[in-house]
Structures are given as structure tokens and as C-alpha cells.
Amino acid sequence: MNFPANVFEGAGTRFGRSSAGCRRGLVGGLSYLNGLDREAYEFEVAARLSTRLFTSFDGQLRFPMTRSDLPVRARVGVRATDFRGLRFFGLGADTRSRDRTTCQLQERAFDVGVEGELGQMAFSVDGGFLRAEAAEGLFGISLEELFDPSQVPGFGEATDFFHLRTNVEVDLRDEGSPGAGIVLRGELGRYNDLDLDRFDFTRVAGEVQGHVPLGPRSRMLAMRLRVSRSTPGDGFQVPFFLMETLGGGAPFEGFASTGSEIPTRC
Numbered sequence: 586m587n588f589p590a591n592v593f594e595g596a597g598t599r600f601g602r603s604s605a606g607c608r609r610g611l612v613g614g615l616s617y618l619n620g621l622d623r624e625a626y627e628f629e630v631a632a633r634l635s636t637r638l639f640t641s642f643d644g645q646l647r648f649p650m651t652r653s654d655l656p657v658r659a660r661v662g663v664r665a666t667d668f669r670g671l672r673f674f675g676l677g678a679d680t681r682s683r684d685r686t687t688c689q690l691q692e693r694a695f696d697v698g699v700e701g702e703l704g705q706m707a708f709s710v711d712g713g714f715l716r717a718e719a720a721e722g723l724f725g726i727s728l729e730e731l732f733d734p735s736q737v738p739g740f741g742e743a744t745d746f747f748h749l750r751t752n753v754e755v756d757l758r759d760e761g762s763p764g765a766g767i768v769l770r771g772e773l774g775r776y777n778d779l780d781l782d783r784f785d786f787t788r789v790a791g792e793v794q795g796h797v798p799l800g801p802r803s804r805m806l807a808m809r810l811r812v813s814r815s816t817p818g819d820g821f822q823v824p825f826f827l828m829e830t831l832g833g834g835a836p837f838e839g840f841a842s843t844g845s846e847i848p849t850r851c
Contacts, residue, residue, distance in 0.1 A: 657701035670724040687722025718743035739824030750774040786817040
């Protein structure tokens with residue numbers, strides 16, 4: 586949850602709750618949106634701090650503005666995040682809850698993209714650069730104290746990535762409020778390690794969402810099935826901070842989605 590308050594001429598505060606998986610806490614921050622009275626473009630910046638001492642700054646230029654009737658829009662964005670105490674329980678599905686450790690993940694990103702809509706189909710294509718560094722956690726038992734760092738690809742290292750991603754979504758829900766039906770999504774992404782030359786990989790993912798009314802529309806059963814495969818090149822690995830997350834599909838609530846979730850977070 587993340588809602589604005591006290592908005593005045595585009596500036597405002599943001600407060601919310603962070604409860605994605607085991608990252609419970611409160612989030613507060615400041616934001617500014619320049620574009621409320623424009624159609625050609627809009628510019629937004631936001632900074633957030635959580636009670637778990639996660640920090641995030643992101644800025645985005647979108648043109649035309651989100652509320653434009655044009656079917657295609659472009660954007661340019663920057664992001665800087667510092668997650669100081671992400672919980673890590675190991676890699677794979679056979680991890681144990683008592684093996685709880687923490688690690689720190691810092692990311693700096695720049696990307697450009699195009700998104701659009703065509704009937705019930707929405708699409709996006711984006712590319713850019715990502716600087717990521719994973720290190721020991723600042724709270725509790727750090728990752729390297731319980732796990733062998735050599736078995737956790739990308740831990741204790743910093744590297745730069747160039748990435749390209751495309752997403753397609755087909756929304757087959759009806760026009761009710763909320764809508765009932767299914768949503769289909771497909772993703773294709775490519776990451777190239779520009780620094781260490783060790784973490785090149787391709788990701789293909791598919792997702793199906795089902796929304797079934799339980800009597801009145803105010804009661805809705807939501808179901809989600811996601812399948813993902815990340816394939817590294819010969820001699821390469823997938824860094825743990827870019828692996829798909831087990832134990833839930835929610836991103837960091839109260840923060841812009843980073844695309845980087847810690848595997849087996851709960």
C-alpha cells in the first residue's frame with residue numbers, strides 16, 4: 586500500500602505499509618509530479634525511507650502524460666535503491682525458515698522504454714543499464730555467516746548490466762468493477778554482464794491470472810500462476826539477486842518495483 590497525502594501543486598508526502606513477504610514495516614517519503622496541467626509530458630520524482638531502513642529514489646519522465654489518449658507512450662527513468670537488511674534463506678525450494686540471514690543490495694539504474702495499448706493488449710519494451718552490488722547484511726546474521734558465498738552467485742561482488750526486456754499483456758476481463766475473467770502475460774528479457782563477464786542470461790516467463798467473483802463483485806477470488814526460466818550462457822551464471830523469487834509474487838510494496846527480488850524470501 587502506498588498513498589499520497591497533502592498534495593499541493595504537484596508536491597506531496599507518501600505513507601504506506603510494506604508487507605511483501607517478510608518485509609513488514611512502514612514506508613514514508615516525498616514526491617513531486619510536474620504534469621498535472623500538461624499533456625505533452627509529465628515528470629515525477631520520489632524518495633522513500635522505510636522502518637527497515639530501506640531507501641529508494643526514483644525519477645521518471647513520461648511523454649505524453651499517462652492520462653493521454655494516445656496509444657503509445659515513451660519514458661526515461663533513473664532509480665537508486667539501498668536495501669540494507671533483505672532476508673535470505675538460501676537458493677531453491679528445499680530451504681528452511683530457521684536459516685534466516687540478511688544481505689544488502691544496492692542498485693543504480695537508468696532505462697528508457699516505450700509502452701502502448703491496442704484493444705485488450707498492452708505491451709512494453711525497455712532497455713538500459715543496471716549497477717548492482719550485493720554485500721553482507723547490516724542486521725542479524727549475515728548471509729556469509731551461514732551459507733558458502735561461493736555457492737551464491739553474485740554475492741560480495743559489484744557489476745554492471747545492460748538489459749533489454751519486452752512484456753505483453755492480454756486482459757480478457759469483463760467491464761465490471763472489479764473485472765472478472767483472466768489476464769495473460771508474457772515476458773522476455775536479456776541481461777549482459779558488462780563488468781565481470783560472468784552473469785549473462787536470458788529469461789522467459791509466462792503468467793496467468795484468474796479473477797472469479799464470489800457472489801457480489803465486492804468479493805473476488807484472485808489466482809495467479811507464473812512460470813519462469815532463466816538460462817545463462819555457457820560458463821555463465823544467474824546472479825542470486827536477479828533470480829525469480831520463491832514464496833510470493835509481490836514486489837517491495839511502497840517502493841518502485843526493482844525487478845530484483847531475493848530468492849526464497851520467506
